Amino acid sequence: MTPREAVAALPAYSAGKPPQAAEGFTPYKLSSNENPLGPVPAAAQALRDVSTLHRYPNPGAESLREALADQLQVPFSDIVTGAGSLGALTQLISAFAGTGQNGQKDEVIYAWRSFEAYPIVVRTAGAQDVAVPVAEDGRHDLAAMTEAVTDRTKTILLCTPNNPTGPALTHTEVTEFLKTIPQNIVVVIDEAYFEFVRSADPVDALALYREHSNVVVLRTFSKAHGLAGLRVGYAIAQPAVTDHLRKVAVPFAVSAVAEAAAMASLSHIDEVHQRVETIVQERDRVASALADAGWAIPETQGNFVWLPLGSASVDFAQAAGAQALAVRPFDGEGVRVSVGEPEANDRFIQLCRTYSGRPGLS
Ligand SMILES: *Cc1c(COP(=O)(O)O)cnc(C)c1O
Numbered sequence: 422m423t424p425r426e427a428v429a430a431l432p433a434y435s436a437g438k439p440p441q442a443a444e445g446f447t448p449y450k451l452s453s454n455e456n457p458l459g460p461v462p463a464a465a466q467a468l469r470d471v472s473t474l475h476r477y478p479n480p481g482a483e484s485l486r487e488a489l490a491d492q493l494q495v496p497f498s499d500i501v502t503g504a505g506s507l508g509a510l511t512q513l514i515s516a517f518a519g520t521g522q523n524g525q526k527d528e529v530i531y532a533w534r535s536f537e538a539y540p541i542v543v544r545t546a547g548a549q550d551v552a553v554p555v556a557e558d559g560r561h562d563l564a565a566m567t568e569a570v571t572d573r574t575k576t577i578l579l580c581t582p583n584n585p586t587g588p589a590l591t592h593t594e595v596t597e598f599l600k601t602i603p604q605n606i607v608v609v610i611d612e613a614y615f616e617f618v619r620s621a622d623p624v625d626a627l628a629l630y631r632e633h634s635n636v637v638v639l640r641t642f643s644k645a646h647g648l649a650g651l652r653v654g655y656a657i658a659q660p661a662v663t664d665h666l667r668k669v670a671v672p673f674a675v676s677a678v679a680e681a682a683a684m685a686s687l688s689h690i691d692e693v694h695q696r697v698e699t700i701v702q703e704r705d706r707v708a709s710a711l712a713d714a715g716w717a718i719p720e721t722q723g724n725f726v727w728l729p730l731g732s733a734s735v736d737f738a739q740a741a742g743a744q745a746l747a748v749r750p751f752d753g754e755g756v757r758v759s760v761g762e763p764e765a766n767d768r769f770i771q772l773c774r775t776y777s778g779r780p781g782l783s
Contacts, residue, residue, distance in 0.1 A: 425547075427544050427545060427546075427547050428544075431540075431541055431544055431545065432541065434537060434538060434541055435537070436453065437452030437453030437454075437747065437749050438452055438747050438749075439747055440452075440742070440745045440747035441742055441747070443742075443743055443744055443745040446746075446768075447764065448746075448747070449745065449747070449761050449762060449764070449765035449768070450747045450759075451746055451747060451749075451758050451759040451765060451769065452747040452748055452757075452759065453649070453749070453759065454584065454644060454723065454725050454759045455643075455644075455647075455759065456645065456646070456647035456649070456696070456700070457759075457760070457762045458647060458696045458699065459647045460646060460682065460686060461646075461647075461686055461692045461696070463685040463686070463689045463692075464648065464682040464683070464686040466685070467681040467682050467684065467685035468651070468681050468682040470681070471677050473677055474678075476677070477673055478673050478675060478676055478677040478680060479680060481670075482502040482653075482674075484684060485502060485653070485655075485680045485687075486500045486502060486655075488684050488687050488688070489655065489687065492690070493627060493657070495627065495630075495657055498660065498663065499657055499658060499660070500655050500663075501655060501658075501663050502654070502655045502674065502675045503653075503654055503655065503656070503671070503675070504652040504674045504675065504679075505641055505643055505652045505654045506611070506613055506641035506643070506654030506656075507538055507542070507654065508652065508671065508674050509639055509654050509656040509666075510542055510609070510639055511542050511545075512656075512666055512670060512671070513576070513607070513609060513637060513639075513656060513662075513666060514529065514542050514546045514548065514576065515546050516665040516666050516668065517576050517607050517665070518543065518546055518548035518575040518576050519548055520547035520548070525573065526547065526548055526549035526573070527548045527549065527573055527574075527575040527576075528548065528549045528550075528551050528571060528573045528574045528575065529543045529548050529549070529550055529551065529574075529575060529577070529578065530551045530566055530569050530570065530574060530576070530578070531543075531550065531551075531553070531579075531580070532552075532553055532554075532561040532562070532566065532578075532580060532583065533552035533553065533554055533555065534555060534585060534751065534754060535555070535578070535580045535585075536580055539578055539580075540552070548575070548576075549573075551574075553565045553566045555583065555586055558588065558719050558720070559583065559586030559720075559727060560583070560588045560719070561579065561580075561581075561583065561590060563590075563597075563598045566598070567598065567601040570603070570606065575606060575607065576607045576608075576609060577602065577606060577607070577608045577609065578609045578611060579595065579598075579609065579610050580611045580613075581595075581612065581615070581618075581624055582614045582615075582617065582618060582721070582722035583723075584613065584614070584725070584757070585725065585727050585749065585751065585755070585757035586719050586727045586755075587718070587719045587720060587721035587723055587726060588719050588721075588722060589618045589620055589623065589720075589722035591621075591622040592622050592623060592624050592625050592628075593622055595610070595624050595626075595629060596629070599629065599633055599636070602635075604634070606635060607635050607637060607662060608636050608637070609639055610624065610626045610636065610637065610638050610639065611639045612624070612626055612638060612640050613641050613643070613644055614644055614645075614722070614723035614724060615640070616644070616697045617644075617645065617701055617704070617722060617723050617724050618722045619722070620722060626638040630658060630659065634659045634661040635661070635662070636658065637656050637657070637658040637662055639654065639655075640654060640655055640656075641653070641654035641655075642679075642686060644723075644724060645693060645696075645697050646683070646686045646693055647686075647696070648683060648686065651678065651679040651682055651683070652675075652679060653679040653682075700724050700760055703760050703763060704723075704725075704726070704760045706766070707726055707760060707766050707769065707770060708721050708726060710770040710773075711726065711770065711773055714770070714773055716773060717729075724759060724760045725757050725758060725760060726757070726758050726760070727755050727756070727757055727758075728755055728756045728757075728758065728773075729755045730754075730755050730778075730779065730780065731753060731780050732780065733779060733780055734750040734751060734752055734753065734754060734755055734756050735750050735752055736778050737756050737776060738750035738756055740772060740778070741756075741758075741769070741772060744768055746768060746769060746772070
């Protein structure tokens with residue numbers, strides 16, 4: 422069978438692997454940026470209490486959107502939910518970028534390396550991806566992204582903090598960037614990890630969406646809320662964008678259990694923030710231990726660290742695997758390691774102290 426041309430040429434998405442057993446080691450999965458603490462107890466309970474499994478869920482996840490609208494102080498109609506923020510992003514790209522009647526492809530600009538799903542979502546829609554290399558320090562090269570804009574550009578994806586390299590954009594940077602971008606180009610701010618940011622000038626994406634009709638904020642319950650297994654995320658944008666998003670919505674994308682758990686998590690947001698703070702402290706502990714051990718890694722603002730190991734990436738992942746730590750290698754580039762349980766982080770730190778294959782070390 423022959424799939425569409427765009428699909429035939431796609432790279433396969435490779436999800437983070439589970440850890441392999443190793444004698445004497447408790448296995449830990451540090452390969453998918455999951456929340457090691459899990460959801461708040463109220464969220465786990467809420468999904469057990471759902472008694473309408475034989476009914477279709479709310480078509481537009483109305484209850485969850487009402488709760489979000491109330492908490493974020495945005496209009497209900499400016500929120501579009503999806504099966505994870507990846508679901509919301511897929512919806513957005515399919516609404517705004519593809520192949521035109523004349524056979525010309527719309528262009529979608531993003532930084533690279535960034536979230537592995539971007540090229541797949543963009544190319545599946547029939548659009549052309551334009552990958553702008555991140556700078557040496559793992560940060561978006563916003564000037565180069567502005568320069569990459571053409572009259573075919575339909576959408577720009579900003580990932581902050583950037584998965585997998587770690588740094589977050591600043592509010593000043595994004596504000597200045599938006600001034601350089603034509604108003605008819607949709608600018609997505611993918612904030613999958615915004616809860617973990619501790620910087621002096623954090624992006625206030627909601628303020629940017631209020632000011633700009635072309636800005637879309639993407640958020641998820643997968644990371645800070647610890648609900649990756651349920652698949653729930655959302656986009657926030659003005660009607661100029663959401664009117665089109667609704668046309669391509671997958672009906673019932675958010676399940677009844679996902680909606681119930683997400684609402685319970687929102688109503689215990691202080692507890693969620695406490696858990697996030699615990700992970701942030703572990704992250705900072707890991708980052709400073711690595712710095713003490715002589716590793717130069719990019720600033721990390723998410724729940725993961727990036728080791729720019731280049732050609733040693735796969736070897737490092739194998740060394741971690743031998744100690745039952747699953748990490749995420751990107752061959753020839755680096756290794757992303759999620760912040761996990763303290764024991765997992767200790768083992769990872771110890772491995773970094775003793776690992777001898779680092780390029781540049783003799
Ligand atoms: C994890 C992640 C997402 C979203 O995941 P969902 O589980 O689909 O909500 C989106 N963007 C980035 C950059 C991520 O790392």
